Structure formats: C-alpha cells, structure tokens
Amino acid sequence: MIKTGSTMMLDRAEPAHCTVCCCTLANKILLVLFMVLLIFATLFGNLVTLAVVVGTKHFHTSQGYLKASLAVADLAVGIFVVPLSVYAEVHLMVAESAPEWTSHNSQLVNFHPCNIIGPIFAGCTFVSITTIFLLTIERSIAVLRPLHKDSFIxxxxxxxxxxxxxxxSFFLAVSPMVFSSEIALEYNSCSRMCNYALGTIGEFPSQAWNILLLFPAFDFTLLGSTVVINIISLSSIRQHSKHRKTLAETEIQTTSNPTFSDIKAAKTIGTLTVAFTASFTPIAVFVVGNVLGNKWCNFSFFAFWILATNSCWNVIIYSVRDQKFRLCAHKLLMPSQRQNTTKT
Incomplete structure (x- = not known):
C-alpha cells in the first residue's frame, strides 16, 4: 500500500516495468487467470461464510459478528480491488497498451480509479487486522476469564x-490524501495494484513521510499485540489441557475453566493470526526495503498479491478448524444430500 521516494518517481519515468509475471504473453495470461481465480475464490468463500453466520443461529454471537465483518472486508477486495487489476491487464494484452489512467497519478487527471480502489484496499486491510485483533481479545477473555465472558462480551x-x-480503518486509509497535498494514488506497474505515491514534487516531504508512517505503525502495533495475546491464550489452554486429566481422575467439577468450544475457537483465531501475519510480512519487508532505497519491483508484486490472497484463506481455516462451521457449510452447499438424510 505504501511506496517511497525514488521508487515513485521512477515509476512515472518508466511506466512499463518488465516484471517476472508479465514479461511474456504466457506470463501475462497466467497472471490474469490467477487474478480471475482469486476473485471467484474470494467471492465464493466469503459468501459461504456470510451465509453460514447469518443463516445459523449458533453463529449469532459476538464471534460470529466479527467473522461476518471480516468476510465483508475480504469480499470488498474481491469485488473492487482485484477486478480493476484484471481490467488493466486484459486491456494491456488486447490493446497492447495500458489504459491511459495507469500512466498518471490521481493528481494529474480529473478522475482516477485508484482514488476509490486504493483506499478500499487499504481500509479493508486495516479492518481485517482490527477484526482479528478483536477476535483475539474476545477469545482470550473466554479462555482466561470464562466466568466473565457473558457479562463482558x-x-x-x-x-x-x-x-x-x-x-x-477507512479514516486512516484516506488520511494521506486528506492531510497532505503531496500524496497521490497511482496504478503501480510493479505491484499491478493501486498504491499510495508521491505527487508532483521530486523530494519526499517530511510531513507526507510522517503521515504514511501511520500505516506500518498501526499494522505492526495491532499485529504484534495480537500475536502476544494469542501466545498468552494458547499457553493458558496448554495448562488447562495438562490439568484436565487430573480434574477428570479426581472427579472435581469446576466452572472456572474454559469450555471445549472456547478452546477450539481460540485455536482457530490463533491460526487466523498466523495466516494473516504470514501474508502481511512481505509487505512489511517491502516497506523497510523502500526506506533503505531498494526498488524491489518483482518483490513488490509478490508482496501485494500474497496479501490479496489472504482474502480467501479464512473460509478454508474455518472449514478445517471448526467442525460446526464445516457441517453448516456442507448442508448449505449440498441441500439434496441434506434432504436425503432427513428422509432416511
């Protein structure tokens, strides 16, 4: 989402970078196929998630609401962000030239699609990070303070x-354009996405730099806190598991321990955190590299699209980790089998 100094100016001087994904016609076709498959996977997976959460009373909980919010953010990536890249790349293949707006930033044209798509991608990324953080908090309370769960959550x-x-999240996404006239949005020929960029001046002003630093500061703070809280929760779960046999053998009953479903849910959220951290790490490395003056054109493509693919991972994680979600999704997708089972 962030680009710095020399990389931004170089993009306008050389609008057609030959990256590893797009140097040959075969690579361009594979790139478009990947984007199209990502759109279908994102839409299908997150629509299933929303259908399960909305249509099943069991998921009408705080955790279910948060998962629905995460699915909506991921859906927005599949509906708005990726299709614009598909359009630009298909236009480049068919017309043998990129759309005119891809060679200018948002300060140089009256209307630029990236003015909408850029903040949507950034805002949805921030929503995802925030939602995973809230899911972690919710599960940590259920694990660490099970007696207070219902009253607090x-x-x-x-x-x-x-x-x-x-x-x-969306206020943070639009803040670079609101608080600095030097920051624009452009379709980057390296990442094949809409990125924040320097406007019409040649040196990166300190004010613009400080504003863009809000992005990594926000991301790293929430992700770091999420990882720490997950470690604490999972450590507590491990201790409960060790004492479970003792409690069973002595037939001691207690209500102060988390339920089995709370423990399973906490492990699922832990898996979500690992997946999102893994997908976001390349972006973090890319930002650091830009600060040090590295261009990393090929790496920027992989970094941004690894983050984009995270939008279709969640339903896979739910299906693997959550048996009830898996059963509800199966009934939703296989209604004929459900009817046959009922008749039998």
Whole structure:
C-alpha cells in the first residue's frame, strides 16, 4: 500500500516495468487467470461464510459478528480491488497498451480509479487486522476469564466495536490524501495494484513521510499485540489441557475453566493470526526495503498479491478448524444430500 521516494518517481519515468509475471504473453495470461481465480475464490468463500453466520443461529454471537465483518472486508477486495487489476491487464494484452489512467497519478487527471480502489484496499486491510485483533481479545477473555465472558462480551458491544473499526480503518486509509497535498494514488506497474505515491514534487516531504508512517505503525502495533495475546491464550489452554486429566481422575467439577468450544475457537483465531501475519510480512519487508532505497519491483508484486490472497484463506481455516462451521457449510452447499438424510 505504501511506496517511497525514488521508487515513485521512477515509476512515472518508466511506466512499463518488465516484471517476472508479465514479461511474456504466457506470463501475462497466467497472471490474469490467477487474478480471475482469486476473485471467484474470494467471492465464493466469503459468501459461504456470510451465509453460514447469518443463516445459523449458533453463529449469532459476538464471534460470529466479527467473522461476518471480516468476510465483508475480504469480499470488498474481491469485488473492487482485484477486478480493476484484471481490467488493466486484459486491456494491456488486447490493446497492447495500458489504459491511459495507469500512466498518471490521481493528481494529474480529473478522475482516477485508484482514488476509490486504493483506499478500499487499504481500509479493508486495516479492518481485517482490527477484526482479528478483536477476535483475539474476545477469545482470550473466554479462555482466561470464562466466568466473565457473558457479562463482558455482548453482541451490542461487539457491534459498536465493529462499526468503530470500519470508521477508523477507512479514516486512516484516506488520511494521506486528506492531510497532505503531496500524496497521490497511482496504478503501480510493479505491484499491478493501486498504491499510495508521491505527487508532483521530486523530494519526499517530511510531513507526507510522517503521515504514511501511520500505516506500518498501526499494522505492526495491532499485529504484534495480537500475536502476544494469542501466545498468552494458547499457553493458558496448554495448562488447562495438562490439568484436565487430573480434574477428570479426581472427579472435581469446576466452572472456572474454559469450555471445549472456547478452546477450539481460540485455536482457530490463533491460526487466523498466523495466516494473516504470514501474508502481511512481505509487505512489511517491502516497506523497510523502500526506506533503505531498494526498488524491489518483482518483490513488490509478490508482496501485494500474497496479501490479496489472504482474502480467501479464512473460509478454508474455518472449514478445517471448526467442525460446526464445516457441517453448516456442507448442508448449505449440498441441500439434496441434506434432504436425503432427513428422509432416511
């Protein structure tokens, strides 16, 4: 989402970088096929998630609301962000020239698609990070303070937090353009996506730099906190597992331990955190490399698209880790089998 100094100016001087994905016609075709498959996978997976959460009473919980919010953010990537890249790449193959707006940033044309798509991608990424953080908090309370779970975690509070996360995330996404006239958006020929870029001046001003630093600061703070909280929760789960046999052997009953479903859910959120951290790490490396003056054109493509593919991972994680979700999704996708089972 972020590009710095020399890389930005170089892009406008050389608008047609030959990256590893797009140097030959075969590579260009494979790139478009990958993008199209990513769109279908993202739409299918997250629509299934929303259908399961909305259509199953069991998932009408705080955790279910957060998963629905995460699915909506991922859907937005599949509906808005990736299709623009598909259009640009198909236009480049068919017309043998990129659309005119890809050679200019948003300050040089009256309307630039990246003015909409760029903040959507950034905002949805921030929403995803925030939602995973809230899911981690919710599960950590269920694991560490099971007696206080129902009184502290309510659907009303969760709904308010989801609303605030969306408002805050998209405010952060548009803040570079709001607070600095030097920052623009452009379709980057390396990443094949809409990125934040320097506008019409040749030196990166300190004000613009400080504003863009909000992005990695926000991301690293929330992701770091999420990882730490997950480690604490999983350590507590491990201790509960060690004592479970002792409690069973002595027939001691206690209500202060988390339920089995809470433990399973906490492990699922831990897996989500690992997946998102793994997909976001290349972007973090790319930003650091830009700060040090490295161009890394090929790496920027892989970094941004690895992050984009994260939008279709969640339903896979839910299906593998959550048996109830898996059963509900199977019933939704295989209604004929469900009817046959009922008749039998």
């Amino acid at each position: 309510t659907r009303k509070r969760t709904t308010i937090l989801i609303f605030l996360s969306w408002v805050g």
